[in-house]
Amino acid sequence: MKQEKINKLLHAMSLDEKIGQLIQLSGEFFSTADISIGPSQKLGISQKMVNLCGSALNVVGAKNVHKIQDEQMKRQPHHIPMLFMSDVIYGFKTIYPIPLGLGCAWNPELVKKAFNSAADEASAAGNQVAFAPMVDVVHDARWGRVLESPGEDPYLNSVYAKSMVEGLQQDLKSKKGQAACVKHFAAYGAIESGREYNSVDMSLSNLFQNYLPPYKAGVNAHAKMIMTSLTTLNGVPSTADKWLLDDLLRKSWNFKGIVISDYASIYELIKHGFAADTTDAALKAINAGVDIDMKSPCYATGLKQLLTDGKLDENKVDQAVLRILKLKNELGLFEDPYYGASEAREKGNILTTDKRLLARKLASQSIVMLKNDHQALPLKKNTKIALIGPYANNRNLIGMWAIHGNPQDTVTILDGIKENTNYVKVAKGTDLCRNKKLLHNLGFLSNESIDKMVSDDKTESKNNQEAIRIASKADTIVLTLGEETYEAGEAGAKTNLELASNQIELLDKLSKLGKKIILILINGRPLVLTNIKDKVDAIIEAWFPGTEGGHAIADILFGKTNPSGRLTMSFPYSSAQEPLYYNHLSTGRPENNSQHVGRFVSKYIDSPAAALYPFGYGLSYGNVLYKNLELSTSHFKCNQVEKISIDVINESDMDREETIQLYIHQYVAKIVQPVKRLVQFQKIFIPAHKRIHVEFQLKPQELAYYDNQGKMCLEGGKYSVYLGMNGGQLLKKDFILLI
Numbered sequence: 159m160k161q162e163k164i165n166k167l168l169h170a171m172s173l174d175e176k177i178g179q180l181i182q183l184s185g186e187f188f189s190t191a192d193i194s195i196g197p198s199q200k201l202g203i204s205q206k207m208v209n210l211c212g213s214a215l216n217v218v219g220a221k222n223v224h225k226i227q228d229e230q231m232k233r234q235p236h237h238i239p240m241l242f243m244s245d246v247i248y249g250f251k252t253i254y255p256i257p258l259g260l261g262c263a264w265n266p267e268l269v270k271k272a273f274n275s276a277a278d279e280a281s282a283a284g285n286q287v288a289f290a291p292m293v294d295v296v297h298d299a300r301w302g303r304v305l306e307s308p309g310e311d312p313y314l315n316s317v318y319a320k321s322m323v324e325g326l327q328q329d330l331k332s333k334k335g336q337a338a339c340v341k342h343f344a345a346y347g348a349i350e351s352g353r354e355y356n357s358v359d360m361s362l363s364n365l366f367q368n369y370l371p372p373y374k375a376g377v378n379a380h381a382k383m384i385m386t387s388l389t390t391l392n393g394v395p396s397t398a399d400k401w402l403l404d405d406l407l408r409k410s411w412n413f414k415g416i417v418i419s420d421y422a423s424i425y426e427l428i429k430h431g432f433a434a435d436t437t438d439a440a441l442k443a444i445n446a447g448v449d450i451d452m453k454s455p456c457y458a459t460g461l462k463q464l465l466t467d468g469k470l471d472e473n474k475v476d477q478a479v480l481r482i483l484k485l486k487n488e489l490g491l492f493e494d495p496y497y498g499a500s501e502a503r504e505k506g507n508i509l510t511t512d513k514r515l516l517a518r519k520l521a522s523q524s525i526v527m528l529k530n531d532h533q534a535l536p537l538k539k540n541t542k543i544a545l546i547g548p549y550a551n552n553r554n555l556i557g558m559w560a561i562h563g564n565p566q567d568t569v570t571i572l573d574g575i576k577e578n579t580n581y582v583k584v585a586k587g588t589d590l591c592r593n594k595k596l597l598h599n600l601g602f603l604s605n606e607s608i609d610k611m612v613s614d615d616k617t618e619s620k621n622n623q624e625a626i627r628i629a630s631k632a633d634t635i636v637l638t639l640g641e642e643t644y645e646a647g648e649a650g651a652k653t654n655l656e657l658a659s660n661q662i663e664l665l666d667k668l669s670k671l672g673k674k675i676i677l678i679l680i681n682g683r684p685l686v687l688t689n690i691k692d693k694v695d696a697i698i699e700a701w702f703p704g705t706e707g708g709h710a711i712a713d714i715l716f717g718k719t720n721p722s723g724r725l726t727m728s729f730p731y732s733s734a735q736e737p738l739y740y741n742h743l744s745t746g747r748p749e750n751n752s753q754h755v756g757r758f759v760s761k762y763i764d765s766p767a768a769a770l771y772p773f774g775y776g777l778s779y780g781n782v783l784y785k786n787l788e789l790s791t792s793h794f795k796c797n798q799v800e801k802i803s804i805d806v807i808n809e810s811d812m813d814r815e816e817t818i819q820l821y822i823h824q825y826v827a828k829i830v831q832p833v834k835r836l837v838q839f840q841k842i843f844i845p846a847h848k849r850i851h852v853e854f855q856l857k858p859q860e861l862a863y864y865d866n867q868g869k870m871c872l873e874g875g876k877y878s879v880y881l882g883m884n885g886g887q888l889l890k891k892d893f894i895l896l897i
């Protein structure tokens with residue numbers, strides 16, 4: 159449809175019809191399943207406004223979408239098609255690893271393919287918008303939603319934001335893509351004390367330097383939508399922050415797309431104490447720049463009155479409606495309201511061999527080997543394995559936000575191992591969690607299911623004994639421990655990052671047998687492994703690895719794939735260290751480089767201050783050497799590019815992939831700078847016994863930082879460049895930037 163036709167349509171629409179376009183409702187309003195994750199509340203929206211509703215939340219399935227679209231279009235005077243949006247966060251039916259795992263793959267190209275392939279599955283099932291990517295920078299492992307983010311680094315998250323948006327939107331024209339919705343704008347990942355829905359308060363320099371870049375990268379990649387955060391930022395709820403949504407996002411970043419509130423967040427302006435009632439909330443949100451009200455009564459019940467009373471300029475509503483109609487038009491919905499969705503395409507498209515292979519590859523790249531003493535891994539083909547633990551033969555490997563995925567499609571760890579060895583005995587050993595109160599607090603589980611999940615003491619003791627029995631007869635124990643699905647993800651904030659006590663007790667019993675123990679972790683956040691690491695020979699952090707998890711884990715265990723994952727979030731020694739992140743500012747009394755000795759330095763008296771496993775860390779099989787760090791010049795001029803090179807030597811018999819990380823540090827600045835920050839990386843393949851010469855080109859702009867006015871500053875002076883692997887193990891050289 160031409161733009162003039164859209165304009166004409168807008169003029170022909172009644173006020174109610176316009177307002178309808180700005181409302182998003184979930185399945186139960188259209189007599190279908192409500193699979194949203196979020197609080198439910200009677201909204202008090204009239205049937206008339208439901209009939210005029212412009213978009214649906216988490217309604218999927220080609221048949222379903224056809225039916226609802228037909229009915230809604232019939233009811234609407236101008237037969238405007240609805241947009242179907244949903245949480246396709248790391249896969250639709252084929253589930254990839256959780257985004258924290260995707261981050262650890264340091265592989266934006268592969269992630270782009272995964273998001274493209276997720277959009278292909280979802281669009282076939284009638285879904286045109288993905289509420290993804292979630293690129294909040296995350297510093298606090300207590301927050302359950304760290305699962306959804308690529309990690310703690312603004313640069314890495316920015317690279318991922320771009321690739322995820324591009325992957326989703328690449329095939330929009332051929333109706334095999336999805337419009338991307340970057341979230342949660344802004345800085346949701348910095349909530350105080352990691353407690354869900356808590357406040358965010360920070361300096362502008364921190365905001366611009368560390369939190370905004372990923373959203374901006376998504377906008378620059380032409381994301382069609384952006385979602386506000388449920389939280390406040392410096393005292394103003396993001397959903398009503400005119401500075402954030404209008405001045406910054408639309409005016410300064412030139413964002414032309416749609417802004418959608420998060421689930422009920424317009425209504426929640428009242429709870430924040432920012433709006434008096436639903437009408438006031440509607441006024442504040444639309445004036446700030448929110449186009450679509452997700453799952454709240456405010457726009458449906460408030461906007462008309464505000465317009466009639468002359469409190470709201472109709473042009474505001476018109477602009478919002480135009481943006482929505484424009485997206486519908488770009489997607490071709492006026493010509494094909496189903497966006498090519500069909501049951502046949504849906505069936506033929508999901509969980510195909512190619513998609514599963516991609517999921518397997520990504521899962522194996524997202525796995526981080528944290529420990530491998532005395533080459534405990536890889537396992538030999540004839541190893542007698544006792545596979546123990548609540549995740550040994552468990553299909554729940556997809557994590558909380560894979561709401562469209564089905565655990566039944568998942569390859570278990572047992573399935574994967576069986577394909578590699580003839581001797582594997584399996585025992586659950588213990589429950590995932592025996593704390594009924596905690597399970598109850600997860601908010602998803604009925605008392606009956608909790609009763610089923612927590613065995614009685616007698617059964618628990620039998621489970622323990624069976625595990626010990628099979629372990630005694632094996633060469634190697636592969637122990638699978640971790641978090642329950644709903645312990646991580648939205649509203650899964652917790653203060654204790656250790657494994658459940660019953661899991662640790664089982665490990666203690668097994669470690670007395672003196673057998674080799676390989677620990678596999680299935681979880682959604684950094685855990686505290688301080689008291690566990692010495693009891694096992696190897697640790698494989700597998701995250702929630704997705705549909706192909708079992709295969710990917712077995713590929714790593716048996717050395718079919720050399721582990722290449724590197725952490726993108728720091729693992730603490732203790733939960734009380736959180737928030738913990740590598741790119742913190744230099745302190746006046748650094749622990750290892752202070753003029754003071756002893757007590758008066760920046761440290762804890764009862765725990766190391768650094769990470770147990772830092773950002774960038776991860777092991778592979780065989781030795782690698784980084785040598786000959788060279789800079790093209792020690793005095794770097796502003797109009798130049800600094801060439802940085804290094805030799806990477808694979809000393810082993812196995813091919814490997816190395817993620818070479820380039821960090822910088824500025825010694826003297828007007829705003830104190832981080833001890834180091836990532837500015838580039840390259841993931842390269844190095845065949846066995848080969849040396850590769852790797853070059854980076856550093857531009858002066860990459861040395862610039864944001865000040866407290868949100869302005870970029872580039873200052874001359876001394877800088878260091880650090881290059882290498884594994885966070886801690888870095889080579890360093892200094893240079894001077896001449897301005």
Ligand code: BGC
Pocket residue numbers: 194195196215216245289341388420421648
């Ligand atoms: C989450 C969003 C999600 C939305 C819709 C909210 O609770 O914060 O990330 O997209 O629900 O399901």
